[in-house]
Amino acid sequence: VVAQIVVVLEPEAGYNNAGTVQGQLSAVSRPGLTCRIGGRTVVLAEGGEQLAERLRATAGVAAVLTPTAGAPLAQREHFPEGTVVDVGGVRLGDGGLAVIAGPCAVESAAQLRAAAVGVRSRGAAALRGGAFKPRSSPYAFQGLGEAGLRLLSEVGQAVRLPVVTEVVDVESLPLVCRHAQMLQIGTRNAQNFSLLRAAGASGLPVLLKRGFGCTVEEWLQAAEYVLREGNGAVVLCERGIRSFENSTRFTLDLGAVAALKRLSHLPVVVDPSHGVGRRQLVRPMALAAAAAGADGLLIDAHPEPDSALCDAAQAIPLDELGAIMVDLRRMMTSLGRRLTTARNEWSPTGSHTALRSPLPARAPVAVG
Amino acid sequence: VVAQIVVVLEPEAGYNNAGTVQGQLSAVSRPGLTCRIGGRTVVLAEGGEQLAERLRATAGVAAVLTPTAGAPLAQREHFPEGTVVDVGGVRLGDGGLAVIAGPCAVESAAQLRAAAVGVRSRGAAALRGGAFKPRSSPYAFQGLGEAGLRLLSEVGQAVRLPVVTEVVDVESLPLVCRHAQMLQIGTRNAQNFSLLRAAGASGLPVLLKRGFGCTVEEWLQAAEYVLREGNGAVVLCERGIRSFENSTRFTLDLGAVAALKRLSHLPVVVDPSHGVGRRQLVRPMALAAAAAGADGLLIDAHPEPDSALCDAAQAIPLDELGAIMVDLRRMMTSLGRRLTTARNEWSPTGSHTALRSPLPARAPVAVG
Amino acid sequence: VVAQIVVVLEPEAGYNNAGTVQGQLSAVSRPGLTCRIGGRTVVLAEGGEQLAERLRATAGVAAVLTPTAGAPLAQREHFPEGTVVDVGGVRLGDGGLAVIAGPCAVESAAQLRAAAVGVRSRGAAALRGGAFKPRSSPYAFQGLGEAGLRLLSEVGQAVRLPVVTEVVDVESLPLVCRHAQMLQIGTRNAQNFSLLRAAGASGLPVLLKRGFGCTVEEWLQAAEYVLREGNGAVVLCERGIRSFENSTRFTLDLGAVAALKRLSHLPVVVDPSHGVGRRQLVRPMALAAAAAGADGLLIDAHPEPDSALCDAAQAIPLDELGAIMVDLRRMMTSLGRRLTTARNEWSPTGSHTALRSPLPARAPVAVG
Amino acid sequence: VVAQIVVVLEPEAGYNNAGTVQGQLSAVSRPGLTCRIGGRTVVLAEGGEQLAERLRATAGVAAVLTPTAGAPLAQREHFPEGTVVDVGGVRLGDGGLAVIAGPCAVESAAQLRAAAVGVRSRGAAALRGGAFKPRSSPYAFQGLGEAGLRLLSEVGQAVRLPVVTEVVDVESLPLVCRHAQMLQIGTRNAQNFSLLRAAGASGLPVLLKRGFGCTVEEWLQAAEYVLREGNGAVVLCERGIRSFENSTRFTLDLGAVAALKRLSHLPVVVDPSHGVGRRQLVRPMALAAAAAGADGLLIDAHPEPDSALCDAAQAIPLDELGAIMVDLRRMMTSLGRRLTTARNEWSPTGSHTALRSPLPARAPVAVG
Secondary structure (H helix, E strand, C coil): CCCCCEEEEECCHHHHHHHHHHHHHHCCCCCCCCEEECCCEEEEECCCCCHHHHHHHHCEEEEEEEECCCCCHHHHHHHCCCEEEEEECCEEECCCEEEEEEECCCCCCCHHHHHHHHHHHHCCEEEECCCCCCCCCCCCCCCCHHHHHHHHHHHHHHCCCCCEEEEECCCCHHHHHHHEEEEEEEEEHCCCHHCCCCCHHHHHCCCEEECCCHHHHHHHHHHHHCCCCCCEEEEEEEECCCCCCCCCCCCHHHHHHHHHHHEEEECCEHHHHHHHHHHHHHHHHHHHHHHHHCEEEEEECCCCCCCCHCCCCHHHHHHHHHHHHHHHHHHHHCCCCEEEECCCCHHHHHHHHHHHHHCCCCCCCCCC | CEEEEEEEECCCCCCCHHHHHHHHHHHHHCEEEEECCCEEEEEEECCCHHHHHHHHHHCEEEEEECCCCCHHEEEEECCCCCCCCCEEEEECCCCCCEEECCCEECCHHHHHHHHHHHHHHHCCCCEECCCCCCCCCCCCCCCHHHHHHHHHHHHHHHHCEEEEECCCCCCHHHHHHHHHHHHHHHHCHHHCCHHHHHHHHHHHCCCEECCCCCHHHHHHHHHHHCCCCCCEEEEEECCCCCCCCCCCCCCCCHHHHHHHHEEEEEEEEEEEHHHHCHHHHHHHHHHHHHHHHCCEEEEEECCCCCCCCCCCCHCHHHHHHHHHHHHHHHHHHHCCCCECHHHCCCCCCCCCCCHHHHHHHHHHHCCC | CCCEEEEEEECCHHHHHHEEEEEEEHHHHHCCCEECCEEEEEEECCCCCCHHHHHHCCCCEEECCCCCCCHHHHEECCCCCCCCCEEEEEEECCCCEEEEECCEEECCHHHHHHHHHHHHCCCCCCEEEEECCCCCCCCCCCCCHHHHHHHHHHHHHHHCCEEEECCCCCCCCCHHCCCCCCEEEEEECCHHHHHHHHHHHHHEEEECCCCCCHHHHHHHHHHHHHHHCCCCCEEEEEEECCCCCCCCCCCCHHHHHHHHHHHCCCCCCCCHHHHHHHHHHHHHHHHHHHHHCCCCCEEEEEECHHCCCCCCCEEHHHHHHHHHHHHHHHHHCCCCEEEEECCCCCHHHHHHHHCCCCCCCCCCCCCC | CCCCCEEEEECCCCCCHHHHHHHHHHHHHHEEEEEEEEEEEEEHHHHHCCHHHHHHCCCEEEEECCCCCCCHHHEEEHCCCCCCCCECEEEEEECEEEEEEEECCCHHHHHHHHHHHHHCCCCCEEEECCCCCCCCCCCCCCCHHHHHHHHHHHHHHCCCCCEEECHHHCHHHHHHHHHHHHEEEEEEHHCCHHHHHHHHHCCEEEEEEEECCCCCCHHHHHHHHCCCCCCCCEEEEEECCCCCCCCCCEEEEHHHHHHHHHHHHCEEEHHHHHHHHHHHHHHHHHHHHHEEEECCEEECCCCCCCHHHHHHHHEECHHHHHHHHHHEEEEHHCCCCCCHHHHHCCHHHHHHHHCCCCCCCCEEEEEE
């Protein structure tokens, strides 16, 4: 009989205590995986109820769980402090509001550069952009792939912003890991458990979008697949669910955001762009998400929204992003919170020069 | 052939021009109904396309519509200025944020009095409370009926707040009109067209809740039933829709609020209490609704939430309402808006005395 | 303390035992309402737990319930035998499959007559048709009202079929009762509790459509409002719910039909026409509903579907109805069931003559 | 400019004409992929509008499409004949009704053997069973993996039924292909486009379950990912969608089945077990699915349902499967259709003996 054992140590207990736990495990079974989740040291192991009982009596151990269902590692119950996820120096979940902005898809060096400079100079804390695009139809633009990743990496370094980009399969995961500071799991892969496990094992922070047909409970269980690999750097991203209403593309479920802030210790980010799918509604929904308690926002911004190759209807121009940032800053201050800023120094002039040489000019990719 | 004709006058055109329109109507058909909708004078009539054509050429006429579907009176297209609804001196839709608070159901004089003094002293602009309660089960508490209405009226006057209460059928409409300053149409009657017509004809302002299974389009068409009676004082109230998610009671659709602010000229109010159905989530969702652009909030507040006879799980204590008001005030200011305050002077001490004599002490109604 | 008491008598116990129950009630409270529900005699009363306890000891009493929520009268638990509802001689719920067909809306004498003769001659057991039409938009055709009712009554008698028609408010209920053999409560009034109570009190059989946003549980509670008036002749009608899918107008929930046949003792009818909203899909969904265990079908059939004033897209021509009836008859036989036929003798030739004189020819009502 | 070109040949045109098309392609671009889809020869290529125009003039070419969205290969428009998919000799889509039955998860040799003998002897045409189980929680039983596949393969051969089993990632795809006659793509991977492409490239028939949050349109686009790899053997499987209703586990959308039979040329199968999630409702929903026009059924059947390690609530005992088969056979006959039977001869006695030796008895896998 092989069952899962989750050993949560006391907040102040550290690797010494974990070592003791591991010692006990080694005596009767395989050693476990020591990791940090929700601000605590956790040992993930296998064994029977007898072993669990013995571990409960070990110094520094706060709780020993033997789950057969659910998502105990994702829940706040045993991790009351809340998780802070570090993405290339940007902290998500520390009380601030971090804006991650950029184009839905990387289309060309010129487009990405303009977008990156634009979002950085308006106060975004990280750069988003898709190189692998999971599209409903196989005939729609599927992204630039590896070339897009290289662009993201180069431009991200130039504007000194960490890069968040989507990974769509286990095959391309190592490649994405070389170029990004955070892995995005998209809504259509929200229950692709092989991919979740692999993303967990990569050790990179994971932005886990909610499946548009998934309950909050299933979403936390998906997060559990990442956490169980010993990767505590999971950020949940609400991006709209399916409902009967069709005046917006999806129904942005901010009630779930408020619920999650109580239910889970993981940071919660909101994507108002995909949530409503209409450019004019991004601003009010970005403000609403922040007011509901989100730790960050993921916003589609494009230097020329009308010509975007992907989800053009929801991309906002860079100046609209600027206006949103002004509102957000004021609103956060009024509520005793603040906007999270990028860690690194950067000035538009310098970086623009820096950008010029390493990147060859690329024409936009044709799609038809 | 009898078709509907909607004559919208120019903003500056007034009743003189309406008189000319009526004159033309009288010449060939029945006179129409002159009313004010969306800040404009409108004549609602019947007639054929020939008559419509003639009216289009009349002085002061901005548009003549001959709808056979849809909700032209509810849409912003012909009424760009936006509607301001006056509820006993409190203005909804003027840019401010009005909080309408009180118990879900009137239970007793003591309960209502405590609730009313509590919400008034914390800054609510109007008093809500149900006397006729449409409950899913016939065995659940159905409200105090007429006795509840009298209490609402008396207590509302005592704390000098206008009263918003639900009307559930045409039979009891005259009674409700005698005691309330605004008629609430509940989610289960959102497409009870006979009731909508009667509420429209009453002339009282109408708070029209969204049917929890209704699209935004159907909701505006429901509003159109009220408007077509010549009653321009319609306020839309988002209160959550049905979705597959069950961590909240309903899914509060704030995207619909943002969409409606562009689509319609009518004020939009949000009921976070019914929307999420969980006390702990009212505060973040109230803030989110305000940030999304709502003109007002409808909040269940109860002096003793745990013993509420109706929807106890979602009622917040009065002190939580106070904390929400503080946050809302700060947030609105930061966004260049303000909280709407009650029109009339009132002091807790004076009113408390005033309240004491006219109302007999009533024991809570038993339910089992 | 006034609580609800439901006294269910043993199957074999009749009005004598009910008299004893009433006697006990009269001794301590108001007498109750004796009625027949689910094949049993039931007394609906008010009183406390002491009284309930005493009634439990009374001869012939099977169960005494004191509900404070839910829908005990609608559930099979205490009424295992199943209800048979008689609609003008047609029995719903006796194991057969009854087809109720006709136009969505009564448009003219000629149209209704052609439809009635058409559905009768093809084997329908009852005639449907709307005189009061609750339409989402106030500008859409609202039905012929009283004139439509008179037509229904006359044509129904001529073809010797009972008439099922919708009642939309308490005001017009007496009028509808004079002309129909069964009251339909539409999906938009599925939680109009005042109307449900009045329909219950009318004593006529009630066809209760499911609210398109209502759960099965809420639907049974709506039925309970009718049952509690002492009216056991309730038939549930599944007509599609709201979901995210939009290739059909609604999502026909046949799983709910199968679930209800176990959960409730009331007959269940399915409306495939509104459920899918597309003419070509009525046939497969009619067959599927019958196979799922439905006791009847409600089908929109029109002599000239393309020119129907209401829901033209879903109306089937009369010959398609004929083809469906052939399939249904074969399928029911194969499953050991049968098609329910109209009770009265009728021949197309005779009735056509009979029809000619009493009904004046009416031109279709104009709508634009 | 590189665009997609789809060349559909006339029904009678064969590989000779395809050769001509390929010749034209080779002259100006890479050769295309010649394959059979919907009973027609299709060439999938890349090129511009000029090339498309030239191909339109080629002998035997019925249509040349240049899609930039949608799912042209999945739609009936260009493939009116309908697809028949051969799964180890069992034909899906030829007008018959094929029942694919077996346990949700392979648990042990004894369990699978009993299930396989049970479903075969009751008339199933193929054996289902999961070796890789994608479970919402990482702590739930995840399947026996490769050992389960080997069991499926051995037992399938013993009872002479083709095996349908789920593939959950690209890594394990070659392994699954070695043991199964048909690949199942589960609801959670319904938009895992990398997996869909790989399944397409495998050449094996694919059973594509609908994503529980996906529209019919998205489902067909998912099928298009498989078809575009030149694999025309795609079967769609409706298994219930998410809705607000919770008396069943999902909402089985039989309207989508009826709609798909017109919209697409691909066979459609229904999984009533997952659709309703309750054992008692499998029978009526299996009948309803067949009546709605399904080409097959996927049914969870287990020798000891109550002890099933996966989805026990919905597994039916083998005798219930037998009763369903009897009903289905009668019903199909009454509608002019028939039950599809397994191709190969088999007798319970013989195969049981054959089974005994090669498979070691395995104890059920423990999960706690």
